[in-house]
Each structure stands twice: as C-alpha cells, then as structure tokens.
Amino acid sequence: MGEMIKMVLVLTVLSIISGGSLSYLEKNLKPIQEKQIMQLVKGPAVRQILQGASNKPVDDVLTLGEGKNASKVFYGVYEGKPKVVVMESEGKGYGGPIGLLVAIDMEKQALHGIGVTTHTETGGLGAEAKDNPEWAAQFTGKSINKKIQVTGDGGEISAIGGATITSRAVCDATNKAVATYQEIKPQLTEKLQGVAK
Amino acid sequence: MNNPKKLIVSHAPFWHIGSAVPERNFNIIIAALPAALMGLAAFGIPALAVLSLSVASAVGWEWGVNALAKRKNTVGDGHAVLIGLLFGMLLPAAAPWWLVVTGTFTAVVIGKLIFGGIGANPFNPAVLAYAILSVAWKTFFDFDAQLIHYSLDFTPFYPLTAAKAFGTRAVAGIPLTELFFGWQIGGIGAGCGLALILGGIYLIARGFVRWEIPLSFIAGLFITAALFHMAAPEVYAGPMFHLLTGFSLIAAFFLAPEDSSSPVNTTPMLIYGTLGGVMTMLIRNMGQYPEGVIFAVLLINLINPLVDKIRPKAIGKVA
Amino acid sequence: MAKSIVQEFTKGLWKEVPPFRLVLGLCPVLGVTTSVQNGLGMGLATTFVLLCSNILVSTLRKVIPSKVRIACYIIIIATFVIVVEQVMKAFAFPLYQTLGVFIPLIVVNCIVLGRAEAFASKNGIILSIADGLGIGLGFTCSLAALSAVREIIGKGTITIWGAPLFEGPIVNIAHTFPDFVPFEFMVQAPGAFVCLGLMLCMMNLVPSK
Amino acid sequence: MLSKPFFGYANPKFTYELLSTSLPRPVTITSPPVVTLMLPRKMGGAASPQLKPGTRVLTGQLLTWDxxxxxxxxxxxxxxxxxxxxxxGDYGRKYTAIVVETEKADEFDEGFAAACESADLSGLADYLSGVPGSPDLHQLTDPQKPIHTIIIYGGDTDLLVDTNLFVVKSRMADIAKGIHLLKAKAGAEKIVLTVPGESFQNFDGHFEAEVIAVPNAYPYGQPLMIFYQRFNRILDQGQTFQDQGVLFMRAEAVAAIGQALTEKRVPNEKLVTVLDKQGRKRLVSARIGTPIGEILKATGITLQERDRLVLGGPMTGTAVFSEDQPVMADTDAIMAQDASRITATSDYPCINCGECIRVCPANIAVNILVRFLEAGEYQEGADLYDLYACVECGLCSFVCTSRIPILQYIKLAKFELAREVPVEEANE
Known part of the structure; x- marks a missing residue:
C-alpha cells in the first residue's frame, strides 16, 4: 500500500511541477511568440492580401474593443482611402485550428481576398489551402452579403480534393469574420475616417 | 591407399554446359554496341566522350568500392562495363562530365553494390540511376534543351516532347524511316531502332534473353498506343511512332530483361513485359513526363518478385 | 573518477555516437537534415532535453518508484520538450516552423528515453551530465555532418543560422564553382536514406575501438 | 560433353544410352594381384580369427566381423x-576394408550351396547382398517395413552408362530366373521392370514382372523420377523408399541372383562401363574389389595430376581421390576426365538468369531455393521451395551460368535435414 501511495504521490507532484512551470513559461513567452508570428507569418500574409496598398499594412493596426474582446484589424489604403480591412479569424480544421486572414472591401461589400496563416493540416491535402494560391483566389470578389459555402453545401467554392473538412473550415472562418465585420462596422468606419484624415 | 597423384574431387555433375557470367555480360555488350555506334554516327564526338566516360567511371566505381569494402574484385565479370554502357546510351550526347560520373556512381554503387553486388539488385542499375538523376537535374535530361547548340541534319526536336505538347500534328512530318535508322534526338544509344532490334535478335537467338519479355513489352506498348491513337488520333500519336521513339526499344531488349530484376518463369515474364509496355504508354500519354519507360521499368522491377511467384507446381505437390 | 567522466563524455562523440553506431533516433535524422541550420537546431534541442532530463532523472532516481518510472521519465522529458518548443517558438520562429512536428517528437526519441532508462537512472548526477552532454553533442555533430553533406550536394549551400533568422553566413558553393548544379535528390526523402546508409557504411570501415 | 551451341536458345536435351547396335564384348580382368573387400560396418573391437591378417579365405566365403x-x-x-x-565412405558411411592378396586358382567355399538348400530368404540375403548390383535383400526380410513393390531398373540411371541395359539385353534367362525367385520368396506383391521405351516390345510379356517403358530422356530413369512416375508422389521429408514399401534393384542384381541359384555359387564379377578421357567407352568385367587402377591399366587409361576419376556417370557419380579404390558391387561406371575438360564450380552469386528453372524436370524454383540453401536455411528450402521434389539429376548445376554447385547444396541440405530430424525427435 505504501508503495502505491508513493507512486501516486510522485507522479502527482511531478505533474504539478511540470504543469505549473509550463504555464508560467507560456504566460511569459506568449507576447514574444505573438510578435514573432505577427512579423513572420501574418505580416507577409497581410502584405500579400493588401498588395498595392499605399500605407504600411502591417504597422497600421486598429484595435477595437476593450480587454478580452479586443480584436485587431489591419487596413489597406487604396486611392487615398482606407478601403480594405483585414479581419483575423479562426476555423476548426481537420488537424486543429486554422488561422485565417479575411480581407473585405468596404465599398464593394465583397471579399478582397483570404490568406491562411497558421494551420496543422495534412501536407498535399488540407495544406493546399495555404500552399495553393489558386484555391484561395476563388474567394476574391465573392459578396459578403451571401454566405460563403463549398459547392457540396450549395455554395460556390469548390472544395480541395480530399480535404472537405479543411475547405469547410476556411469557409466557416470567412463567414465568422464577415459576421464580426458587420458587427463592428460602425465603430470601424468611425475609426477609419479618423485615419483618412 | 597413398597415391602421389592428386586427383580433383568435386561433387556431381562433372559436366558443365560452359556458360559463364563474364561471357553472358560481354555478349550483351556486343549486342548493344551497334546501337551505341549508330548513336556516335548521329551525335558525333561528344557522344563518344559520354560513352567512354560512362564505361570508364562505372568500372572505376566498382573497382574502388570493392577495394574499399575489402570485397573480391568483380570488375572482370564485365557487369560494370555493361551498366556503364547502357547508362551512357540513355544519356543525351551533351551530358556534362559530372553528370555521367555521378550517374555511374548511382548506378553501380547505389543501384547494385550496396544490395550485395551482381544478382542482388532489385532494380536495373542503369535505369535507377537515370531515374534519380533525371528527378534531381531535370534540365540536363531535357533533350531539347541539351542539344540546342548542335547542328544536326535531322528533325531538331525530341519527338516525344513535341508529341506530348502539341499533339500528333507536330510529329506527323517525321518519317518513320528516319526514326528507324536513328536520325532522331534522344539518348545516345536509344535512337536507332534497326540496331537495337538486331542486337535484341542476337541476344534472343543466343539464349541470353528470353523472347517473352521483349516481345510482350513491345506488344503491350504497341497495343496500348494503338488504342489511345484510335480514341483520339489528334492528341495521341500512333503506335509505330511510340515504338520507335524514346527508350522503347532499348527498354524492350536491354533494360527490362535485366537478369536479376526480371522474372524467370514464362507467365510472369509475359505479365512483366506487357505491364511494362502498358505502363510506358500510360505515363507517356496521361502522365506528366514525356517519356515513361524509365518509371515503367522501375515499376515492373518492383513487381518482379511478386509475379515470379506464379510458377508451375513442383512435381508431387498437390496444393 | 575523473577518468570515467571523460570516458562517459567521449563515448557519445565517437564510440556510441547515436545515429551511426547505435542507429537510434533515425526519425529526426532522416526528417530534418535538409540544411545545417535545421540539423544543428534539432541537435541542440535534443541535447538540451537530454541533458536536463538526465540531470532530473538522475537526481530523482532514488525517489521514482520503479513501476512507474517510464511514466515519470516521459513527464520529465515532455516538460523539457515543451520548454524547448515554446522557447524556440518565441526566439527562433523560422527554425520552429521548419522543424515543425519533429520538436514534439523528441519526446519519443529513443535516445532521450534510452539514456534516461539505461544510464541516468543508474548513475550519479555528474556522470549523467557527462553522458547526456556527450551523447547529445555526438547526436548534434552527426546531424550536422549528415545535413552538411546533404545540403552541400543537394542545394550547394551551407546554412548556419541563415536567413530569415539572422542574415547569417550562408556559404554558397555556386559562387566558387559557377558550374555546380545541385543534386536535388539528396535533400529529398530517399536521398536521406541513401546518404545515411553511405555514411553508416563509411563509419563501419573505421573500427569502433 | 555437351556444350552450349552458338545459338543457344533451346534447352539442352540428354538421352540415355540405348545399345541399339550390336552388343559390345566386355573385357574381362581375371585375377588382379590384390582385391579390397568392403565390409559394411565400423571396425569394432575384437575381430574373429578369420579376419586376422595372414588368414586364407576362399572364393565365395562369407566374411563377418565376428x-x-x-x-x-x-x-x-x-x-x-x-x-x-x-x-x-560417402556421407559418413563406415566400412572395414579387407585387403586380400589373391592366388591364381579359385577354390570355392561351399557355404552358399548349403544356404541354398535351406531355401530361406534371410539365409540367402547374407550371401547375396554383395553380389554385383548390390541388391539390399535384407529390406525384404524386415517385418517392420514390408516391401510391396520391387522396381527393377533395366536402363541405367546416368548418362553414357551401359551396364544394366547390357545385362538386360544379354542375360534375359538369368533375369527371368531372378524375378521368379523374388516372386516366390520375397513376398512382394508386385515386381516391376523398367526398360527404355524403345526396347519395350522386346521385353514385354517375357517375365513374371510387369514391364513398363520409361522415356529415354534424362532424367526419367532416375529412381526418384521413376518413383514419381509410378506413384505420382514424391519422397517427402523423412521418408525413404523402404518405408514407402518400395525396393529399387538393378537388373544386374536380379541377373546375379538368378545366376547364383543356378550355379549354386555367389557371382563375383561386376560389369563396369569404363569411359576414357576422350569419351570412348568399354565394358569391363572385373572381380568385385579390384582396384580401379587395374581396370584403368587394362583399358589403357593413364591419369595425370589434377585429372578426375569418377565412380558412376557424369551427372550423378562420385569423384574419388585415389586409383586404389576398389570396384564395389554398385559401381556401374568408371569415368576418367582430363584436367583440361574440368569446369570448376564457383562461389559466384546467382544472377537469376533462369536457366535452371527452364531445365528442371521437377519444376522447382531453383533460383530461389539455392539462395536459401546457400544461407543454410535448409528447412525453409524444404517447406517453401520444394527441396524434396528434387530428383537429383544435376541438370541445374550443368546449366548454371554462375557455376554454383546446386546439386551439392541440395544433397547436403537433404543430408543435413535427415540428420537433424532424429535429434529433434530424441529431444521430445
């Protein structure tokens, strides 16, 4: 019996120490990691989506909301006006969360483009969402007043062969981003007007 | 019972037909030589340089690696010469020296010696080397790009690429006789259909190659090509064109029937050859590559142990 | 005692160098050695985990009940692997991206578990440090050597802390030999097997004693 | 020797000798200076006084250890x-060699005549087991394993050898008598005489035995092949002809049995086909135990250093190391081979050319089997690749491009497996 208790005790203590130190570590490293991701992953993606914008999209970030509900919005200035906003979103993919950037053209009420940032999908199948720009290009120009869906669900986006879950996840994430956009639109317009000046 | 005379004591049988491994290899080399010489006639001195370097470096690798691994020197059996010659015959005449030397290293060392030497290689060494190298150095195996600086007195483009890219019309102007006598762009020794067929007939007549593999390979290729041609004559070139271009004939007579990577029983040989021909045409017509022989041969090499299980029942076995 | 510390340290560098002599931990060896940067990064990450887990296992060797020792080792090793992963994600993000799934896989790298089980759980802290360092550095050197061969032949470069991490030194053979065309086969998966096999073969030419 | 023709597509074909032209006349070697008799047992402790050096023995006297x-x-x-x-001897068989210095005139021992009177087979078997042709009559008297079929092969089992066919053609009366005796006393249900297909009609119906024709192509006269043709099964692992109820016997042995009963004396002259270095052949009749050297001398063959001397035919015989070896009761042929005609076997690896597959009469996957046997995996060879279907004709070794001694590997494997099994059983 004593041995049993010892076993349980040792394992518990080890787990507690391990878990505690790891959560401490993560808490401290999170901001640095996010900065890295911003610089090295999202930055290029944002630049890619907002090609031709006259401002510096990565540095010009709007923060909306307070505290926990704070969300970041990038924007691109075209022809002197901040026309395109980029929302961050997340979908549930086959191998885990898929980070997505959704650019919305405010004047045309349409998608300006999407870009996958972080993902853990299968190479050659789900990963095509990121690696195959032609697939992502399907989203460009789709109206945001209509729900984005894959053809199998009655929409207009043809799914990646063998990766329907990933395709759906990207569509869901896009819809989520659009919904958020509609929600914060007044706030956003206000802020952007401030920028335009 | 002490006798001063020392007699030779060995096990029965006390006769031997007299065949031997070096003899076999040298005969295959002899059969391959006409095609190689025709290649020299078509492409000139650079082709000679490629062939010589290929043979020399193949022998060098075999000797060197055997010495390094402290194994018996097997250069004398002529197998390294054969691999070097066949590999050289697949290359474009403009192949740079380092490509040839790396290729023979891949063929002799990676294709053969690390599997345990002659008789143990699961793939045809020359074909394996060609496949690895052509994946790594695509441009050097693009016959059009390689031979662009040569002034040749025959159709100056690789027929298979042209057929793949532009359809039958692009190659309709090439006379089949030109292809048959080797006036075409391609591997040094792979062009001349006449010489290859003569070499193949020599090998079959002398019993170094069984007729099953070459003939079924050609039949498979021919029939598949004919079917494709019938389905869409504008897109897919005819069977004779496919038979006489690329590596079709050299594969039928020299690459596919390689001893250790091909089956030995009759039915498996027919399956093996036919599958090789069909795969070649599938890759050529539907795949990404203009030439399908290399991967087709590797594929059939892979199925060789499997098909060779189809064998006649041994006597007295019921099951 | 001093002599045996040196011995435990040096055995990992040559006599028992993991991928070549022990033929252990081949998954990362084959997977990540496409550039020297990756090889070194993976090697150092493994060394760190190996060293830390060796120290901890050796310290706790009297406390851990033998029935749950593997579970304990895994907890210890996994903790350090996550530490490495998080730190790498924060300070060497490009490396983290290229090494990807191989970092979490250090947990099941048989070298780490093997040293914990076979050495650290039976020896003192000092010896375990020597052992962990030696094996780890041997592993790092092997990875570096293998990745150097593969990168030089397959890409024509040697990337040690190359861009985009730092704009560090990238030796490019193409500058010295303009005719050099990289042999891409070497950085592909089958090339890893062939290269490892040939290097194993070379190692066997030299007697291990 | 058959060598590969320039156009070598077809498989080599061998046929047995047919003796279709007039029968040759055997050369007789009457009295060699010494003979060596092989007593088939290990030298033991105290021998009986009759085996002491200096003792006189008579022709036809039965010598036993004690x-x-x-x-x-x-x-x-x-x-x-x-x-x-x-x-x-071969395969570790142990003999006691008795060297006898001969006298000019024969003096006959009467022991056999007395044994004839008793007409009991086991009494005769002691005398007759050593007659020319070496019939193992003791198997007929073994109550544990009754023999139901005696197969007498009238043709020879190896190429170039004439011995048994000559006996069949020239001594039909003796054979008929021998068959009659076996039929009357041995208790075998069936006696079968195999003859080459061409001469089937000459023999059919002349004997008290069933006469069957055997194709003339090699290796259809091999005992294992005849067994397969007759019973449509093979000798599997651990089986012997004896426990299948079958006894193989040379025609010469049957003739000798018949002769022995007529003359009341044990026959002692063995008929041997002698093949010289040029491939010419002579039939020689010599006393059992005559040194081979004497026969070579009589037929004008001289052996040089590195030549080869073979007892038996070219495909299945046994090479011996000395001319002093005696002619034994089962020595059908003596072949001398010149050093220049000897092809050395090699340890070259199999290159998978498939020649052996195409020539094998038993449809064995020789190319795979030999790889197992080279590695010493005998049991796997037997289980997976039909080791026991082999009829031991040697054609695979004959055509092997890599010159691998395949037949040797096969016989070694069978020998080793036969040796191992009793040990395993003993452990159980």
Missing amino acids: DAPGPGVVSSVTGTIRQVSAHL
Missing part, C-alpha cells in the same frame, strides 16, 4: 588377408 549376426561380405577371390583397416 560370430554375432551382422553384415558380411563375400570374398570374390581366393587368397590371404593382408590388411584390415577402417574406411570412410
């Missing part, structure tokens, strides 16, 4: 024992 029942050998000459020594 008075206890056991194997014996019948002296083929009259003379004085000079030496008794141990001799190791």
Whole structure:
C-alpha cells in the first residue's frame, strides 16, 4: 500500500511541477511568440492580401474593443482611402485550428481576398489551402452579403480534393469574420475616417 | 591407399554446359554496341566522350568500392562495363562530365553494390540511376534543351516532347524511316531502332534473353498506343511512332530483361513485359513526363518478385 | 573518477555516437537534415532535453518508484520538450516552423528515453551530465555532418543560422564553382536514406575501438 | 560433353544410352594381384580369427566381423588377408576394408550351396547382398517395413552408362530366373521392370514382372523420377523408399541372383562401363574389389595430376581421390576426365538468369531455393521451395551460368535435414 501511495504521490507532484512551470513559461513567452508570428507569418500574409496598398499594412493596426474582446484589424489604403480591412479569424480544421486572414472591401461589400496563416493540416491535402494560391483566389470578389459555402453545401467554392473538412473550415472562418465585420462596422468606419484624415 | 597423384574431387555433375557470367555480360555488350555506334554516327564526338566516360567511371566505381569494402574484385565479370554502357546510351550526347560520373556512381554503387553486388539488385542499375538523376537535374535530361547548340541534319526536336505538347500534328512530318535508322534526338544509344532490334535478335537467338519479355513489352506498348491513337488520333500519336521513339526499344531488349530484376518463369515474364509496355504508354500519354519507360521499368522491377511467384507446381505437390 | 567522466563524455562523440553506431533516433535524422541550420537546431534541442532530463532523472532516481518510472521519465522529458518548443517558438520562429512536428517528437526519441532508462537512472548526477552532454553533442555533430553533406550536394549551400533568422553566413558553393548544379535528390526523402546508409557504411570501415 | 551451341536458345536435351547396335564384348580382368573387400560396418573391437591378417579365405566365403549376426561380405577371390583397416565412405558411411592378396586358382567355399538348400530368404540375403548390383535383400526380410513393390531398373540411371541395359539385353534367362525367385520368396506383391521405351516390345510379356517403358530422356530413369512416375508422389521429408514399401534393384542384381541359384555359387564379377578421357567407352568385367587402377591399366587409361576419376556417370557419380579404390558391387561406371575438360564450380552469386528453372524436370524454383540453401536455411528450402521434389539429376548445376554447385547444396541440405530430424525427435 505504501508503495502505491508513493507512486501516486510522485507522479502527482511531478505533474504539478511540470504543469505549473509550463504555464508560467507560456504566460511569459506568449507576447514574444505573438510578435514573432505577427512579423513572420501574418505580416507577409497581410502584405500579400493588401498588395498595392499605399500605407504600411502591417504597422497600421486598429484595435477595437476593450480587454478580452479586443480584436485587431489591419487596413489597406487604396486611392487615398482606407478601403480594405483585414479581419483575423479562426476555423476548426481537420488537424486543429486554422488561422485565417479575411480581407473585405468596404465599398464593394465583397471579399478582397483570404490568406491562411497558421494551420496543422495534412501536407498535399488540407495544406493546399495555404500552399495553393489558386484555391484561395476563388474567394476574391465573392459578396459578403451571401454566405460563403463549398459547392457540396450549395455554395460556390469548390472544395480541395480530399480535404472537405479543411475547405469547410476556411469557409466557416470567412463567414465568422464577415459576421464580426458587420458587427463592428460602425465603430470601424468611425475609426477609419479618423485615419483618412 | 597413398597415391602421389592428386586427383580433383568435386561433387556431381562433372559436366558443365560452359556458360559463364563474364561471357553472358560481354555478349550483351556486343549486342548493344551497334546501337551505341549508330548513336556516335548521329551525335558525333561528344557522344563518344559520354560513352567512354560512362564505361570508364562505372568500372572505376566498382573497382574502388570493392577495394574499399575489402570485397573480391568483380570488375572482370564485365557487369560494370555493361551498366556503364547502357547508362551512357540513355544519356543525351551533351551530358556534362559530372553528370555521367555521378550517374555511374548511382548506378553501380547505389543501384547494385550496396544490395550485395551482381544478382542482388532489385532494380536495373542503369535505369535507377537515370531515374534519380533525371528527378534531381531535370534540365540536363531535357533533350531539347541539351542539344540546342548542335547542328544536326535531322528533325531538331525530341519527338516525344513535341508529341506530348502539341499533339500528333507536330510529329506527323517525321518519317518513320528516319526514326528507324536513328536520325532522331534522344539518348545516345536509344535512337536507332534497326540496331537495337538486331542486337535484341542476337541476344534472343543466343539464349541470353528470353523472347517473352521483349516481345510482350513491345506488344503491350504497341497495343496500348494503338488504342489511345484510335480514341483520339489528334492528341495521341500512333503506335509505330511510340515504338520507335524514346527508350522503347532499348527498354524492350536491354533494360527490362535485366537478369536479376526480371522474372524467370514464362507467365510472369509475359505479365512483366506487357505491364511494362502498358505502363510506358500510360505515363507517356496521361502522365506528366514525356517519356515513361524509365518509371515503367522501375515499376515492373518492383513487381518482379511478386509475379515470379506464379510458377508451375513442383512435381508431387498437390496444393 | 575523473577518468570515467571523460570516458562517459567521449563515448557519445565517437564510440556510441547515436545515429551511426547505435542507429537510434533515425526519425529526426532522416526528417530534418535538409540544411545545417535545421540539423544543428534539432541537435541542440535534443541535447538540451537530454541533458536536463538526465540531470532530473538522475537526481530523482532514488525517489521514482520503479513501476512507474517510464511514466515519470516521459513527464520529465515532455516538460523539457515543451520548454524547448515554446522557447524556440518565441526566439527562433523560422527554425520552429521548419522543424515543425519533429520538436514534439523528441519526446519519443529513443535516445532521450534510452539514456534516461539505461544510464541516468543508474548513475550519479555528474556522470549523467557527462553522458547526456556527450551523447547529445555526438547526436548534434552527426546531424550536422549528415545535413552538411546533404545540403552541400543537394542545394550547394551551407546554412548556419541563415536567413530569415539572422542574415547569417550562408556559404554558397555556386559562387566558387559557377558550374555546380545541385543534386536535388539528396535533400529529398530517399536521398536521406541513401546518404545515411553511405555514411553508416563509411563509419563501419573505421573500427569502433 | 555437351556444350552450349552458338545459338543457344533451346534447352539442352540428354538421352540415355540405348545399345541399339550390336552388343559390345566386355573385357574381362581375371585375377588382379590384390582385391579390397568392403565390409559394411565400423571396425569394432575384437575381430574373429578369420579376419586376422595372414588368414586364407576362399572364393565365395562369407566374411563377418565376428560370430554375432551382422553384415558380411563375400570374398570374390581366393587368397590371404593382408590388411584390415577402417574406411570412410560417402556421407559418413563406415566400412572395414579387407585387403586380400589373391592366388591364381579359385577354390570355392561351399557355404552358399548349403544356404541354398535351406531355401530361406534371410539365409540367402547374407550371401547375396554383395553380389554385383548390390541388391539390399535384407529390406525384404524386415517385418517392420514390408516391401510391396520391387522396381527393377533395366536402363541405367546416368548418362553414357551401359551396364544394366547390357545385362538386360544379354542375360534375359538369368533375369527371368531372378524375378521368379523374388516372386516366390520375397513376398512382394508386385515386381516391376523398367526398360527404355524403345526396347519395350522386346521385353514385354517375357517375365513374371510387369514391364513398363520409361522415356529415354534424362532424367526419367532416375529412381526418384521413376518413383514419381509410378506413384505420382514424391519422397517427402523423412521418408525413404523402404518405408514407402518400395525396393529399387538393378537388373544386374536380379541377373546375379538368378545366376547364383543356378550355379549354386555367389557371382563375383561386376560389369563396369569404363569411359576414357576422350569419351570412348568399354565394358569391363572385373572381380568385385579390384582396384580401379587395374581396370584403368587394362583399358589403357593413364591419369595425370589434377585429372578426375569418377565412380558412376557424369551427372550423378562420385569423384574419388585415389586409383586404389576398389570396384564395389554398385559401381556401374568408371569415368576418367582430363584436367583440361574440368569446369570448376564457383562461389559466384546467382544472377537469376533462369536457366535452371527452364531445365528442371521437377519444376522447382531453383533460383530461389539455392539462395536459401546457400544461407543454410535448409528447412525453409524444404517447406517453401520444394527441396524434396528434387530428383537429383544435376541438370541445374550443368546449366548454371554462375557455376554454383546446386546439386551439392541440395544433397547436403537433404543430408543435413535427415540428420537433424532424429535429434529433434530424441529431444521430445
């Protein structure tokens, strides 16, 4: 019996120490990691989506909301006006969360483009969402007043062969981003007007 | 019972037909030589340089690696010469020296010696080397790009690429006789259909190659090509064109029937050859590559142990 | 005692160098050695985990009940692997991206578990440090050597802390030999097997004693 | 020797000798200076006084190691024992070699005539087991494993050898008598005489045996092949002809049995086909135990250093190391081979050319089997690749491009497996 208790005790203590130190570590490293991701992953993606914008999209970030509900919005200035906003979103993919950037053209009420940032999908199948720009290009120009869906669900986006879950996840994430956009639109317009000046 | 005379004591049988491994290899080399010489006639001195370097470096690798691994020197059996010659015959005449030397290293060392030497290689060494190298150095195996600086007195483009890219019309102007006598762009020794067929007939007549593999390979290729041609004559070139271009004939007579990577029983040989021909045409017509022989041969090499299980029942076995 | 510390340290560098002599931990060896940067990064990450887990296992060797020792080792090793992963994600993000799934896989790298089980759980802290360092550095050197061969032949470069991490030194053979065309086969998966096999073969030419 | 023709597509074909033209006349070697008799047993402790050097033996006298029942050998000459020594035969068989210095005139021992009177087979078997042709009559008297079929092969089992066919063609009366005796006393249900297909009609119906024709192509006269043709099964692992109820016997042995009963004397002259270095052949009749050197001398063959001397035919014979070896009761042929005609076997690896597959009469996957056997995986070879279907004709070795001694590997494997099984059973 004593041995049993010892076993349980040792394992518990080890787990507690391990878990505690790891959560401490993560808490401290999170901001640095996010900065890295911003610089090295999202930055290029944002630049890619907002090609031709006259401002510096990565540095010009709007923060909306307070505290926990704070969300970041990038924007691109075209022809002197901040026309395109980029929302961050997340979908549930086959191998885990898929980070997505959704650019919305405010004047045309349409998608300006999407870009996958972080993902853990299968190479050659789900990963095509990121690696195959032609697939992502399907989203460009789709109206945001209509729900984005894959053809199998009655929409207009043809799914990646063998990766329907990933395709759906990207569509869901896009819809989520659009919904958020509609929600914060007044706030956003206000802020952007401030920028335009 | 002490006798001063020392007699030779060995096990029965006390006769031997007299065949031997070096003899076999040298005969295959002899059969391959006409095609190689025709290649020299078509492409000139650079082709000679490629062939010589290929043979020399193949022998060098075999000797060197055997010495390094402290194994018996097997250069004398002529197998390294054969691999070097066949590999050289697949290359474009403009192949740079380092490509040839790396290729023979891949063929002799990676294709053969690390599997345990002659008789143990699961793939045809020359074909394996060609496949690895052509994946790594695509441009050097693009016959059009390689031979662009040569002034040749025959159709100056690789027929298979042209057929793949532009359809039958692009190659309709090439006379089949030109292809048959080797006036075409391609591997040094792979062009001349006449010489290859003569070499193949020599090998079959002398019993170094069984007729099953070459003939079924050609039949498979021919029939598949004919079917494709019938389905869409504008897109897919005819069977004779496919038979006489690329590596079709050299594969039928020299690459596919390689001893250790091909089956030995009759039915498996027919399956093996036919599958090789069909795969070649599938890759050529539907795949990404203009030439399908290399991967087709590797594929059939892979199925060789499997098909060779189809064998006649041994006597007295019921099951 | 001093002599045996040196011995435990040096055995990992040559006599028992993991991928070549022990033929252990081949998954990362084959997977990540496409550039020297990756090889070194993976090697150092493994060394760190190996060293830390060796120290901890050796310290706790009297406390851990033998029935749950593997579970304990895994907890210890996994903790350090996550530490490495998080730190790498924060300070060497490009490396983290290229090494990807191989970092979490250090947990099941048989070298780490093997040293914990076979050495650290039976020896003192000092010896375990020597052992962990030696094996780890041997592993790092092997990875570096293998990745150097593969990168030089397959890409024509040697990337040690190359861009985009730092704009560090990238030796490019193409500058010295303009005719050099990289042999891409070497950085592909089958090339890893062939290269490892040939290097194993070379190692066997030299007697291990 | 058959060598590969320039156009070598077809498989090599061998046929047995047919003796279709007039029968040759055997050369007789009457009295060699010494003979060596092989007593088929290990040299033991105290021998009986009759085996002491200096003792005189008579022609036809049964020599045994001691008075206890056991194997014996019948002296083929009259003379004085000079030496008794141990001799190791093939596959570890042990013999006691008895060297007898011969006298000019024969003096006959009457022991056999007395045994004839008793008309009991086991009494005769001791005398007759050593007659030319070496019939194993003791198998007929073994109550544990009754023999139901005796197969007499009238043709020869190897190429170029004439011995048995000559006996069949020239001594039909003796054979008929021998078959009659076997039928009357041996208790075998069936006696089968195999003859080459061409001469089937000459023999059919002349004997009290069923006469069957055997194709003339090699290796259809091999005992294992005849067994397969007759019973449509093979000798599987651990089986012997004896426990299948089958006894193979040479025609010469049957003729000798018939002759023995007519003359009331044990026959002692063995018929041997002698093949010289040029491939010419002679039939020689010599006393059992005659040194081979004497026969070579009589037929004008001289052996040089590095030549080869073979007892038996070219495909299945046994090479011997000395001319002093005696002619034994089962020596059908003696072949001399010149050093320049000998092809050395090699340890070259199999290159998978498939020649052996195409030539194998038993449809064995020889190319795979030999790889197992080279690695010493005998049991796997037997289980997976039909080791026991092999009829031991040697054609695979004959055509092998890599010159691998395949037949040797196969016989070694069978020998090793036969040796191992009893040990395993003993452990159980």
